[in-house]
Amino acid sequence: MSKGIIIASAERYSGKSSLAVGIGLELIDRGFKIGYMKPVGSYPVRIDQRKVDEDAYYIANSLGIDEELIPDLSPFFLNWDTLNRYMRKRPSLVEEKIRACYERISQNADLVLIEGAQNFVHGKILGLSAVEVAAILEAGVLLLDTFNEELSVDRALSAAEYFSDRFLGVILNWVPERRMSFAENLFKRFLEAEGIRMLGAIPADRILRSITVGELAASLNGNLICARDKAEELVENMMVGAMGQEQALRLFRKQANKVVITGGDRPDIQLAALETPTKSLILTGGHIPTPIVVGQAEELGVPIIVVDYDTATAVEKVDQAISQQKVHHPKKLERIRKYVKELIDVDTILDIMDLPPRMSG
Amino acid sequence: MGDRSLRSNDLLGRAGNFFEPKSVAVIGASSNPSKVGHAILRNILDSGYKGRVFPVNPHSKEILGVKAQASVSEIPVPVDLCVIVIPARAVPGVLDECGSLGVPFCVVISAGFKETGFEGLKLEREIIEIARKHGMRVLGPNCLGFINTNLPINASFSRIMPPTGKVGMISQSGAICTSLIDWARSSSCGFSKLISLGNSCDLTESDFVEMLAVDKDTRVISLYVEGVVDGRRFMEALSFAAEKKPVIVYKSGKTLAGAKAASSHTGSLAGSQAAYQAACERSGAIMVDSLAELFDLSRAFALMDPPKGNKIAILTNAGGPGIITADACEKAGLYLAGLERKTINRLKQVLPPAAGLHNPVDVLGDAGAQRYTEALEALVSDEGVDALLLILTPQAMTDAVGTARGVVNVFSSTDKPIICSFMGRDSLSEAVNVLQNGGVLNIDYPDHAADILGGMYARTVLTKRPVSVPPRYSVDFERVRAVILQCIEKGMTQLDLESCVEILGAYGVPTAAYHLSESAEEAVEFAEAIGYPVAMKIVSPQVLHKTDIGGVVLDISSSEKVEQTFEQLISRTRRHMPDAEILGVAVQKMVPRGREIIVGMTRDPQFGPLLMVGFGGIYVEAFKDTSFRIAPVSFTEAASMLRELKAFSLLEGIRGEKRADIESVEDVVLRVSQLACDHPEILEMDINPLMVYNAGDGCVCVDVRMTIGR
Known part of the structure; x- marks a missing residue:
């Protein structure tokens, strides 16, 4: 019996990495040995001269995967330059390579979590789309779907048909609080009547889509000028300040844990932001703010990021950074572990994989 | 609050000691005429001050003909007032020394505090700590000092003395003081006291308003402020003073450009102009719109x-x-x-x-x-x-x-x-x-x-205003508290319609019955139960202006129409805002059209809950016909809020229209006032529209939004 589970999705940024860490850690808690790989990586980094996907490396670390296995974690990459290369000449021996990596990873593991590429057709050019990886490694496929009122049900039905015998079931992610009962009841009953397992629903939790102040500063090439010790704080929302002080105050009260983007020459808006729950200020136009504002921000522990961009560009960059944030934060990790423990049907997953329950050791 | 009023009473008792010191030390006095420490000492000596003066400077034996002391500790007699003109970093040490010696009052002229950034802010906090520890009161830092023309003493670095007179002037800007003195000399206007507040780290505008209120030489109190330290306390001080003599307030930073400038100058959220206006109105102070008016009105009250x-x-x-x-x-x-x-x-x-x-x-x-x-x-x-x-x-x-x-x-x-x-x-x-x-x-x-x-x-x-006090209604405080805490727990900042309606209901504000339905069948079922016609509205936290996307449909009178409308509202919202989270459709008993009023509240950073009434519905943005008061409001205030509206006659009924139920609107204003005071977690609230009917028929809240937070 195979030990592999592919976590696949229909859209990118669906939370596959988070779910892999969450399920992995839960199983480790239950006394299992866990392997992990991501056959098609996106963002290569070099660790001791060994090329590895940035996310995959972090997740492997969180799961305590042996350093020796780093070169096996993400054997292929699809990005701008490799894609051009592969379009001129398809690589050979892909199957053999994947199988060899998987064998080394699975050697000492009870179960291997395999993170799918961006969506479940991605990787086709290499012969490594989800359905192909599943066939090569004889792995099961789990669909992680970002909840959509109209689309989720069709995606689940299609995935079940497409992956056929290898399909394990569906997990919904980012379900609005108010729709949780819909997901857990009507939606689940419907799928089960169709013979599809519904293995859990994770609520929309802004913390899971948050980004640290430090990451924000880095993605904006910005300069953190105060409260540097708060660079690890998580930002969930963004608001733009370009109005009068009173209107700004009213607006800023409507959202907590936010970053406020405004001109460096708008001390009135900066003060309004500091009056409300704000995690960071991004000041545009390269203006250094007035010392009196910096003093207050320092005292309140709100980091100020000074950037050279104009406000419109900064908004675009922050938006991008928030949508591509990573699971790399203890607070997010803690959250996802909690959701897996409480809301994901891990017992059924173990049952399907023919792994009898163990007591943690 | 009890603690604070005690402190200020204590200060009032000693106000004379502040303005009339028997001995003064100038710490940082200098023989170099280009130094502020020289100017201060010279001004004190030139002003005709009769008390004892002690220049303190370890490097000098004598300054301007007066024997210098190496430190405050070496002054042979108790010192009533220390004027400190040394570099900011050295201020805390010297202040602590003064405190240990039992010096009751200090004026810190030196700059280099919160106006310069975080290090300066920390220094300023340190000053406050030291002052509190010794029970010593401090004016400044970063100020011009003060002048008492009656004693006389010029403990400031204004080179000239104003003529003696009846105007007590308090200014957040030292420079404005110097210009006022100059004008005064050419117009024979006299001052009793002149105080430059600086950063107001300890003694604030409110303290001086109270001190001048009981000062027998002051006939009118004149204030120039960019912002105040504590709005509520400021109102109390103004009320206390205005009972005894005229108080005139000029507040700058009213416009967007002005607020920008004020923010970088004072580093505090000024609070809204409407709130200052309302605070003055409540306290009986007169608010003016220009420096010329401040000066001339002060002169007028001084003379007549x-x-x-x-x-x-x-x-x-x-x-x-x-x-x-x-x-x-x-x-x-x-x-x-x-x-x-x-x-x-x-x-x-x-x-x-x-x-x-x-x-x-x-x-x-x-x-x-x-x-x-x-x-x-x-x-x-x-x-x-x-x-x-x-x-x-x-x-x-x-x-x-x-x-x-x-x-x-x-x-x-x-x-x-x-x-x-x-x-x-x-x-x-x-x-x-x-x-x-x-x-x-x-x-x-x-x-x-x-x-x-x-x-x-x-x-x-x-x-001549009648005195009236805010009423207290019997309400369900606990229920509102529970709803708010629950929402805060969930991390909500904007309340959903259900919670808003529950809150208003608990405080006796009439709301139209409604039901949040998740399906067309459910909507029909409710509509049948309450009877036609009904109104239907999309409910989504992201849709703030429902009418903009056609999210409100009125006068629906059959089950088929309800079903159709349900679908229509969902698809309109999907089309305009594909990412909006739809919670359902609210079905409401159709309320008859009335005169539409808005009742709002915003929590001002300085003055707390600021109530607003105006003509509502879609007109509120077009006409901006609104009036403001600070909660809690009394019956008289609620009544005058409505009567201040330009279009008030519409409520009274013009051209044969009947009078509206004005009393019911006043009642809502008073209840919202109590709600805002009872629950500080409510930061913003808009009841819009409040449908008002003819006299005797009451009013009903048709839509409401609230923002909460801690």
């Missing part, structure tokens, strides 16, 4: 009591200025008095036949001093005249100096205010001197003179 009423007589030697002044009077809330028959007869006797005998009274261009004076006497003795504006233009036959003498004579024998406007400067300076020396206020421009008289009359109105 306010008029008993708003009936004004204008006396002029030319028609044009009379018309200008009549216009200005009306704008300032004053009326031209109808003159008594006996006054007109008297005027007939002293004026030529061509003269204007009715208000404005025109003595004609060839009037000399006698004609002016006799006419003035006639008007002053008219029972129906409360105050007078005397205008003089310099014409060929004009005897300005003689007229001025006549005015001074009449002025000294009446308790009615007289303001002159001798229009011109070059040929009138001698006459103006006569007026000023005689204690008569002269204002260059006659329309501005009318504004000043209007400001004086505002004081009369304020002192």
Whole structure:
């Protein structure tokens, strides 16, 4: 019996990495040995001269995967330059390579979590789309779907048909609080009547889509000028300040844990932001703010990021950074572990994989 | 609060010690004339101060002929006041030394504190700690100091002393103090006390308002502020003072540009202009719109009591200025008095036949001093005249100096205010001197003179106001508390419709019955139960302006229509805002159309809950016809909020329309006021529209939004 589970999705940024860490850690808690790989990586980094996907490396670390296995974690990459290369000449021996990596990873593991590429057709050019990886490694496929009122049900039905015998079931992610009962009841009953397992629903939790102040500063090439010790704080929302002080105050009260983007020459808006729950200020136009504002921000522990961009560009960059944030934060990790423990049907997953329950050791 | 009022009472008892020290040390006194430490010492010595002065400087033996001390500790007698002019970093150490010696008051002139950034802010916090530890009170830092012309002492670095007088001036800007002193010297306006607040780290504008309120030499309190330290305390201080004497407030930073400038200057959220206005209104202080008005109105109150009423007589030697002044009077809330028959007869006797005998009274261009004076006497003795504006233009036959003498004579024998406007400067300076020396206020421009008289009359109105207290309704406090805590727990900042309606219901604000339905069938079921017609609205936290996306449908009168509308609302929202989270569709009993009012609340960073009423629905943004008060409001205040609206007559009913149920709106305002005070977690609230029906039929809240937070 195979030990592999592919976590696949229909859209990118669906939370596959988070779910892999969450399920992995839960199983480790239950006394299992866990392997992990991501056959098609996106963002290569070099660790001791060994090329590895940035996310995959972090997740492997969180799961305590042996350093020796780093070169096996993400054997292929699809990005701008490799894609051009592969379009001129398809690589050979892909199957053999994947199988060899998987064998080394699975050697000492009870179960291997395999993170799918961006969506479940991605990787086709290499012969490594989800359905192909599943066939090569004889792995099961789990669909992680970002909840959509109209689309989720069709995606689940299609995935079940497409992956056929290898399909394990569906997990919904980012379900609005108010729709949780819909997901857990009507939606689940419907799928089960169709013979599809519904293995859990994770609520929309802004913390899971948050980004640290430090990451924000880095993605904006910005300069953190105060409260540097708060660079690890998580930002969930963004608001733009370009109005009068009173209107700004009213607006800023409507959202907590936010970053406020405004001109460096708008001390009135900066003060309004500091009056409300704000995690960071991004000041545009390269203006250094007035010392009196910096003093207050320092005292309140709100980091100020000074950037050279104009406000419109900064908004675009922050938006991008928030949508591509990573699971790399203890607070997010803690959250996802909690959701897996409480809301994901891990017992059924173990049952399907023919792994009898163990007591943690 | 108890603790604070104790502290301020304690301060009031010792106010005399602050303004009238028997001994003063200048720490950082210098023999170098280019240093501030030199200027301060020189100013104290030059001001005629009779107490003992101790320059403190370890590097000097003697400064400006006075023996210098190496430190405060070496001063042989107890010191009442230390003026500190040393680099910021050294201030905490010296302050601690002063505190240990039992020095009760210090003035920190030095800059380099919160205005310079975080390090400075920490230094300033340190100062506050030290002051609290020793029970010592501190003015400043980063200020000009203070002047008491009555003692006298000039403990500031203003080179010149203002004349002695009755105006107590408190200013957040030291520079404005210096200019006011300069103006005062040329207009013979005198000050009793002048205080430059600086960063207000310990002693604040509120402390000084209270100190000047009990100061026997101060007749009027004049304030220039950019922001205040504690809005609620400021209101208490203003009320305390305004009961005893006129208080005039000029607050800058009203516009977007001004607020920007103020923010980088003071580093505090100023609070809204409407809140300052409401705070002054509540406290009985007079708010002015310009520095000129602040200065001139202060002069007016220093010289005269306010008029008993708003009936004004204008006396002029030319028609044009009379018309200008009549216009200005009306704008300032004053009326031209109808003159008594006996006054007109008297005027007939002293004026030529061509003269204007009715208000404005025109003595004609060839009037000399006698004609002016006799006419003035006639008007002053008219029972129906409360105050007078005397205008003089310099014409060929004009005897300005003689007229001025006549005015001074009449002025000294009446308790009615007289303001002159001798229009011109070059040929009138001698006459103006006569007026000023005689204690008569002269204002260059006659329309501005009318504004000043209007400001004086505002004081009369304020002192005659009835006293009324906010009511307390019996409400379900606990229920609201539970709803709010639950929402905060969930991390919500904007409340959903259900919670809003529950909150309003608990405080007795009538709301239209509604049901949040998740399916068309559910919507139909509810509609059938409450009866047609119904209104339907999309409910989504992201859809703030429902009408903008066609998210509200009214007057639906059948089950088929309800079903259709349900689908329509969902697809409209999906199309306009594909990412909006749809919670369902609210089905509401269709309320009949009425007059639409908005009742709102925003929590001002300085003054707390600021209530607003205005004409609502979609008109609120077009007309901006709104009025504000700070909660809690009394019956009288709720009533006057509505009556201040420009379109109030719409509620009273015009052209045959019936009177609206105004009392029911006042009731809602009072309940919202109590809600806002009881639950500080509610930061913003808008009831819009509140549908108001004809008298006796009440009103009902149709839609509501609330923002919460800690």
